[in-house]
Amino acid sequence: MSDIWTPAKIGAVETVNRLAMAPMTRSRAQPDGTPGPLVARYYAQRAGLGLIIAEGTQPSADGQGYLATPGIYTAAHVQGWRHVTSAVHAAGSRIFIQLMHVGRTSHPDNTPHHRQPVAPSAVAPDDRIFTATGMQSIPEPRALTTDEVRQTVEDFRNAARHAIEAGADGVEIHGANGYLVQQFFAPNANLRTDAYGGSIENRARFAIEIARAVAEEIGADRTGIRLSPGATLGGLKEGPEGPALYRHLVAGLNRLGLAYVHLMHLGNEPLLADIRALWDQALIVNRPGRTLEDVGSDVRSGLAEMESYGQFVLSTPDFVERLKSGSAMNQPDRASYYGGGAEGYIDYPTLSEAVGA
Structure with a gap:
Protein backbone atom coordinates (compact mmCIF):
# COMPACT_ATOMS: atom_id res chain seq x y z
CA MET A 1 0.00 0.00 0.00
CA SER A 2 1.29 3.45 -0.94
CA ASP A 3 1.03 6.63 1.05
CA ILE A 4 1.59 10.22 0.02
CA TRP A 5 5.24 10.12 1.12
CA THR A 6 6.29 7.34 -1.23
CA PRO A 7 7.78 8.25 -4.63
CA ALA A 8 5.56 7.97 -7.70
CA LYS A 9 6.06 7.36 -11.41
CA ILE A 10 3.80 9.70 -13.40
CA GLY A 11 4.43 8.93 -17.04
CA ALA A 12 8.04 9.83 -17.78
CA VAL A 13 8.40 11.67 -14.48
CA GLU A 14 9.47 10.37 -11.07
CA THR A 15 8.23 12.39 -8.12
CA VAL A 16 9.53 12.42 -4.56
CA ASN A 17 6.04 12.24 -3.07
CA ARG A 18 2.42 11.89 -4.19
CA LEU A 19 1.30 15.46 -3.66
CA ALA A 20 0.68 17.84 -6.56
CA MET A 21 0.10 21.57 -6.70
CA ALA A 22 -3.13 22.16 -8.60
CA PRO A 23 -3.06 24.79 -11.38
CA MET A 24 -4.34 28.17 -10.19
CA ALA A 40 9.82 31.55 -10.74
CA ARG A 41 10.13 32.34 -7.05
CA TYR A 42 6.44 31.60 -6.42
CA TYR A 43 6.64 28.09 -7.87
CA ALA A 44 10.08 27.30 -6.43
CA GLN A 45 8.79 28.17 -2.96
CA ARG A 46 6.23 25.38 -3.32
CA ALA A 47 8.56 22.75 -4.78
CA GLY A 48 8.26 20.51 -1.71
CA LEU A 49 5.33 18.93 -3.56
CA GLY A 50 6.29 16.15 -5.93
CA LEU A 51 4.62 17.73 -8.96
CA ILE A 52 3.88 21.37 -9.74
CA ILE A 53 1.11 21.88 -12.29
CA ALA A 54 1.51 25.47 -13.38
CA GLU A 55 -1.38 27.83 -13.96
CA GLY A 56 -3.54 27.88 -17.08
CA THR A 57 -1.40 29.09 -19.98
CA GLN A 58 -2.89 30.09 -23.32
CA PRO A 59 -1.73 28.21 -26.44
CA SER A 60 -2.64 31.14 -28.72
CA ALA A 61 -3.90 34.72 -28.66
CA ASP A 62 -7.44 33.36 -29.11
CA GLY A 63 -6.98 31.24 -25.99
CA GLN A 64 -6.64 34.15 -23.55
CA GLY A 65 -9.60 35.10 -21.41
CA TYR A 66 -8.32 36.89 -18.33
CA LEU A 67 -5.97 39.78 -17.77
CA ALA A 68 -2.26 39.05 -17.22
CA THR A 69 -2.36 35.31 -17.81
CA PRO A 70 0.72 33.67 -19.33
CA GLY A 71 1.15 32.26 -22.81
CA ILE A 72 3.39 29.58 -24.29
CA TYR A 73 3.36 30.30 -28.02
CA THR A 74 6.16 32.85 -28.58
CA ALA A 75 9.94 32.89 -28.13
CA ALA A 76 9.56 35.40 -25.29
CA PHE A 96 3.94 20.46 -16.01
CA ILE A 97 2.52 23.56 -17.72
CA GLN A 98 -1.26 23.55 -18.10
CA LEU A 99 -2.47 24.50 -21.59
CA MET A 100 -5.72 26.45 -21.21
CA HIS A 101 -7.84 27.81 -24.06
CA VAL A 102 -10.77 29.62 -22.44
CA GLY A 103 -13.03 29.62 -25.49
CA ARG A 104 -16.07 31.80 -24.88
CA THR A 105 -14.97 32.84 -21.35
CA SER A 106 -13.22 35.91 -22.66
CA HIS A 107 -13.56 39.56 -23.66
CA PRO A 108 -11.88 41.48 -26.51
CA ASP A 109 -10.41 43.94 -24.00
CA ASN A 110 -8.41 41.10 -22.40
CA THR A 111 -6.75 39.64 -25.51
CA PRO A 112 -3.73 40.89 -27.48
CA HIS A 113 -5.69 41.08 -30.76
CA HIS A 114 -8.96 42.43 -29.25
CA ARG A 115 -11.08 40.08 -31.34
CA GLN A 116 -14.41 38.43 -30.54
CA PRO A 117 -14.06 35.26 -28.43
CA VAL A 118 -14.31 31.91 -30.19
CA ALA A 119 -16.26 28.86 -29.08
CA PRO A 120 -17.92 25.68 -30.38
CA SER A 121 -21.05 27.70 -31.12
CA ALA A 122 -22.23 31.31 -31.00
CA VAL A 123 -23.73 30.97 -27.51
CA ALA A 124 -22.79 33.48 -24.80
CA PRO A 125 -22.37 32.17 -21.23
CA ASP A 126 -24.60 34.86 -19.60
CA ASP A 127 -21.75 35.82 -17.31
CA ARG A 128 -19.41 38.72 -16.57
CA ILE A 129 -15.64 38.99 -16.61
CA PHE A 130 -13.11 41.37 -15.09
CA THR A 131 -11.33 43.73 -17.52
CA ALA A 132 -9.03 46.71 -17.13
CA THR A 133 -12.11 48.94 -17.04
CA GLY A 134 -14.01 46.80 -14.55
CA MET A 135 -16.58 44.03 -14.82
CA GLN A 136 -18.16 43.62 -18.26
CA SER A 137 -20.65 41.20 -19.76
CA ILE A 138 -19.06 38.41 -21.78
CA PRO A 139 -20.06 38.96 -25.41
CA GLU A 140 -21.46 36.37 -27.78
CA PRO A 141 -18.58 34.33 -29.20
CA ARG A 142 -17.96 33.45 -32.82
CA ALA A 143 -18.39 29.79 -33.72
CA LEU A 144 -15.17 28.17 -34.88
CA THR A 145 -15.28 26.76 -38.40
CA THR A 146 -14.38 23.11 -38.82
CA ASP A 147 -10.99 24.14 -40.21
CA GLU A 148 -10.46 26.46 -37.24
CA VAL A 149 -11.24 23.64 -34.82
CA ARG A 150 -8.50 21.61 -36.49
CA GLN A 151 -6.15 24.62 -36.37
CA ASN A 158 2.63 23.95 -30.98
CA ALA A 159 2.21 25.12 -27.37
CA ALA A 160 3.20 21.69 -26.05
CA ARG A 161 6.39 21.78 -28.11
CA HIS A 162 7.18 25.24 -26.76
CA ALA A 163 6.57 24.05 -23.20
CA ILE A 164 9.13 21.29 -23.54
CA GLU A 165 11.56 23.75 -25.14
CA ALA A 166 11.02 25.90 -22.04
CA GLY A 167 12.16 23.03 -19.81
CA ALA A 168 8.79 21.73 -18.63
CA ASP A 169 8.59 18.03 -17.78
CA GLY A 170 5.25 17.82 -19.56
CA VAL A 171 1.94 19.56 -20.16
CA GLU A 172 -1.58 19.23 -18.83
CA ILE A 173 -4.45 19.85 -21.27
CA HIS A 174 -7.17 21.85 -19.52
CA GLY A 175 -10.40 20.01 -20.28
CA ALA A 176 -12.26 21.28 -17.22
CA ASN A 177 -13.80 24.27 -15.43
CA GLY A 178 -16.00 25.56 -18.23
CA TYR A 179 -13.28 26.36 -20.78
CA LEU A 180 -13.06 25.49 -24.47
CA VAL A 181 -12.53 21.74 -24.28
CA GLN A 182 -15.40 21.28 -21.83
CA GLN A 183 -17.55 23.66 -23.89
CA PHE A 184 -17.45 21.04 -26.65
CA PHE A 185 -18.82 18.45 -24.18
CA ALA A 186 -21.87 20.48 -23.12
CA PRO A 187 -25.00 20.39 -25.34
CA ASN A 188 -26.05 23.89 -24.23
CA ALA A 189 -22.73 25.34 -25.50
CA ASN A 190 -22.12 23.01 -28.46
CA LEU A 191 -24.84 23.24 -31.11
CA ARG A 192 -22.60 22.10 -33.95
CA THR A 193 -23.76 19.83 -36.77
CA ASP A 194 -20.33 18.84 -38.06
CA ALA A 195 -18.02 16.07 -36.78
CA TYR A 196 -17.55 17.94 -33.49
CA GLY A 197 -21.18 18.21 -32.40
CA GLY A 198 -24.27 16.14 -31.74
CA SER A 199 -23.38 12.66 -30.55
CA ILE A 200 -21.27 11.81 -27.51
CA GLU A 201 -18.53 10.58 -29.81
CA ASN A 202 -18.51 13.85 -31.76
CA ARG A 203 -18.53 16.09 -28.69
CA ALA A 204 -15.57 14.17 -27.22
CA ARG A 205 -13.65 14.25 -30.51
CA PHE A 206 -11.97 17.64 -29.98
CA ALA A 207 -10.47 16.61 -26.63
CA ILE A 208 -9.19 13.31 -28.01
CA GLU A 209 -7.68 14.99 -31.07
CA ILE A 210 -5.86 17.52 -28.88
CA ALA A 211 -4.54 14.76 -26.64
CA ARG A 212 -3.39 12.73 -29.64
CA ALA A 213 -1.65 15.73 -31.23
CA VAL A 214 0.13 16.70 -28.00
CA ALA A 215 1.17 13.09 -27.34
CA GLU A 216 2.55 12.81 -30.87
CA GLU A 217 4.54 16.00 -30.37
CA GLU A 241 -25.54 12.09 -21.11
CA GLY A 242 -22.63 13.68 -19.26
CA PRO A 243 -21.44 10.56 -17.40
CA ALA A 244 -21.64 8.47 -20.59
CA LEU A 245 -19.58 11.09 -22.44
CA TYR A 246 -16.83 10.92 -19.81
CA ARG A 247 -16.77 7.12 -19.91
CA HIS A 248 -16.35 7.26 -23.69
CA LEU A 249 -13.76 10.02 -23.40
CA VAL A 250 -11.63 8.34 -20.75
CA ALA A 251 -11.67 5.05 -22.65
CA GLY A 252 -10.48 6.90 -25.76
CA LEU A 253 -7.78 8.76 -23.87
CA ASN A 254 -6.64 5.54 -22.22
CA ARG A 255 -5.82 4.08 -25.63
CA LEU A 256 -3.35 6.95 -26.12
CA GLY A 257 -1.39 5.97 -23.00
CA LEU A 258 -1.26 9.46 -21.49
CA ALA A 259 0.71 10.10 -18.31
CA TYR A 260 -2.32 10.94 -16.20
CA VAL A 261 -5.88 12.10 -15.85
CA HIS A 262 -6.28 14.88 -13.28
CA LEU A 263 -9.84 14.74 -12.00
CA MET A 264 -11.63 17.55 -10.21
CA HIS A 265 -14.09 15.32 -8.38
CA LEU A 266 -17.44 16.87 -7.57
CA GLY A 267 -19.14 13.93 -5.89
CA ASN A 268 -20.34 11.43 -8.51
CA GLU A 269 -18.81 8.36 -6.88
CA PRO A 270 -20.09 5.75 -9.38
CA LEU A 271 -18.59 7.77 -12.25
CA LEU A 272 -15.30 8.13 -10.36
CA ALA A 273 -15.18 4.35 -9.89
CA ASP A 274 -15.88 3.82 -13.59
CA ILE A 275 -13.14 6.26 -14.59
CA ARG A 276 -10.67 4.45 -12.34
CA ALA A 277 -11.64 1.13 -13.94
CA LEU A 278 -11.28 2.54 -17.46
CA TRP A 279 -7.96 4.27 -16.80
CA ASP A 280 -4.70 2.30 -16.75
CA GLN A 281 -2.24 5.12 -16.04
CA ALA A 282 -1.85 7.52 -13.12
CA LEU A 283 -4.93 9.20 -11.69
CA ILE A 284 -4.57 12.51 -9.83
CA VAL A 285 -7.62 13.41 -7.74
CA ASN A 286 -8.55 16.88 -6.57
CA ARG A 287 -11.47 17.09 -4.15
CA PRO A 288 -12.59 20.70 -3.60
CA GLY A 289 -13.07 21.26 0.11
CA ARG A 290 -10.99 18.29 1.22
CA THR A 291 -9.90 18.77 4.82
CA LEU A 292 -6.37 18.32 6.11
CA GLU A 293 -7.56 15.27 8.03
CA ASP A 294 -8.44 13.57 4.73
CA VAL A 295 -5.15 14.28 2.96
CA GLY A 296 -3.75 11.00 1.65
CA SER A 297 -7.01 9.04 1.76
CA ASP A 298 -7.31 8.54 -2.00
CA VAL A 299 -3.70 7.38 -2.29
CA ARG A 300 -4.02 5.02 0.69
CA SER A 301 -7.17 3.46 -0.73
CA GLY A 302 -5.51 2.84 -4.08
CA LEU A 303 -7.95 5.08 -5.92
CA ALA A 304 -5.31 7.63 -6.96
CA GLU A 305 -1.59 7.73 -7.58
CA MET A 306 -1.48 11.40 -6.50
CA GLU A 307 -3.67 14.03 -4.84
CA SER A 308 -3.63 17.69 -5.81
CA TYR A 309 -4.19 20.73 -3.63
CA GLY A 310 -4.88 24.36 -4.44
CA GLN A 311 -5.68 26.96 -1.79
CA PHE A 312 -3.65 25.22 0.93
CA VAL A 313 -0.58 25.40 -1.30
CA LEU A 314 -1.30 28.92 -2.53
CA SER A 315 -1.17 30.26 1.02
CA THR A 316 1.42 27.90 2.50
CA PRO A 317 4.70 27.56 0.59
CA ASP A 318 5.95 24.92 3.03
CA PHE A 319 2.72 22.89 2.78
CA VAL A 320 4.57 19.57 2.78
CA GLU A 321 6.65 20.34 5.87
CA ARG A 322 3.62 21.57 7.80
CA LEU A 323 1.61 18.53 6.77
CA LYS A 324 4.33 16.22 8.09
CA SER A 325 4.55 18.07 11.40
CA GLY A 326 0.81 18.59 11.83
CA SER A 327 1.25 22.37 11.92
CA ALA A 328 -1.48 24.83 10.98
CA MET A 329 -1.57 26.26 7.46
CA ASN A 330 -1.60 29.96 6.58
CA GLN A 331 -4.97 31.51 5.83
CA PRO A 332 -5.30 32.59 2.18
CA ASP A 333 -5.96 36.22 1.32
CA ARG A 334 -8.64 36.08 -1.35
CA ALA A 335 -8.26 39.79 -2.16
CA SER A 336 -4.80 39.12 -3.62
CA TYR A 337 -5.58 35.96 -5.58
CA TYR A 338 -5.56 37.70 -8.96
CA GLY A 339 -3.15 40.36 -10.16
CA GLY A 340 -0.86 42.64 -8.21
CA GLY A 341 2.72 42.04 -7.12
CA ALA A 342 4.51 40.23 -4.32
CA GLU A 343 1.79 40.74 -1.70
CA GLY A 344 -0.34 37.65 -1.39
CA TYR A 345 1.91 35.88 -3.88
CA ILE A 346 5.45 35.27 -2.65
CA ASP A 347 5.20 36.81 0.83
CA TYR A 348 3.26 34.06 2.64
CA PRO A 349 5.57 33.00 5.49
CA THR A 350 6.96 29.55 6.10
CA LEU A 351 6.45 28.17 9.59
CA SER A 352 9.97 29.12 10.66
CA GLU A 353 9.47 32.65 9.36
CA ALA A 354 6.12 32.96 11.13
CA VAL A 355 7.59 31.73 14.43
CA GLY A 356 10.56 34.09 14.13
CA ALA A 357 8.46 37.11 13.26
Missing part, protein backbone atom coordinates in the same frame (compact mmCIF):
# COMPACT_ATOMS: atom_id res chain seq x y z
CA THR A 25 -4.65 31.38 -12.20
CA ARG A 26 -2.80 34.20 -10.44
CA SER A 27 -2.70 36.89 -13.20
CA ARG A 28 0.88 38.01 -12.66
CA ALA A 29 2.15 37.70 -16.24
CA GLN A 30 3.61 40.62 -18.16
CA PRO A 31 1.42 42.38 -20.75
CA ASP A 32 2.71 40.17 -23.59
CA GLY A 33 1.96 36.97 -21.65
CA THR A 34 5.54 36.29 -20.55
CA PRO A 35 5.73 35.01 -16.96
CA GLY A 36 6.61 37.92 -14.68
CA PRO A 37 9.77 38.17 -12.59
CA LEU A 38 8.10 36.81 -9.43
CA VAL A 39 6.67 33.66 -11.03
CA HIS A 77 7.11 33.09 -23.51
CA VAL A 78 9.55 30.20 -23.80
CA GLN A 79 12.38 32.26 -22.35
CA GLY A 80 10.21 33.44 -19.46
CA TRP A 81 9.07 29.90 -18.62
CA ARG A 82 12.69 28.66 -18.68
CA HIS A 83 13.35 30.75 -15.57
CA VAL A 84 10.37 29.08 -13.89
CA THR A 85 11.16 25.49 -14.81
CA SER A 86 14.83 25.90 -13.89
CA ALA A 87 13.90 27.26 -10.46
CA VAL A 88 11.47 24.41 -9.78
CA HIS A 89 13.98 21.78 -10.87
CA ALA A 90 16.71 23.35 -8.74
CA ALA A 91 14.35 23.12 -5.76
CA GLY A 92 13.79 19.41 -6.36
CA SER A 93 10.36 19.14 -7.98
CA ARG A 94 8.89 18.49 -11.42
CA ILE A 95 6.66 20.85 -13.38
CA THR A 152 -6.85 24.95 -32.64
CA VAL A 153 -5.73 21.35 -32.20
CA GLU A 154 -2.49 22.37 -33.92
CA ASP A 155 -2.21 25.37 -31.60
CA PHE A 156 -2.17 22.96 -28.65
CA ARG A 157 0.48 20.86 -30.40
CA ILE A 218 6.07 15.52 -26.92
CA GLY A 219 5.26 11.92 -25.96
CA ALA A 220 2.19 10.43 -24.33
CA ASP A 221 4.19 9.93 -21.14
CA ARG A 222 4.59 13.71 -20.84
CA THR A 223 0.92 14.50 -21.54
CA GLY A 224 -1.82 14.81 -18.92
CA ILE A 225 -5.38 16.11 -19.04
CA ARG A 226 -7.63 17.68 -16.44
CA LEU A 227 -11.36 16.91 -16.37
CA SER A 228 -14.23 18.07 -14.17
CA PRO A 229 -17.28 15.88 -14.83
CA GLY A 230 -20.52 17.67 -14.00
CA ALA A 231 -18.93 21.07 -13.42
CA THR A 232 -21.24 23.96 -14.32
CA LEU A 233 -18.66 26.74 -14.38
CA GLY A 234 -19.17 29.15 -17.24
CA GLY A 235 -22.84 28.20 -17.46
CA LEU A 236 -22.21 24.73 -18.90
CA LYS A 237 -24.81 21.98 -18.61
CA GLU A 238 -23.57 18.55 -19.66
CA GLY A 239 -27.02 17.03 -19.29
CA PRO A 240 -28.04 13.43 -18.56
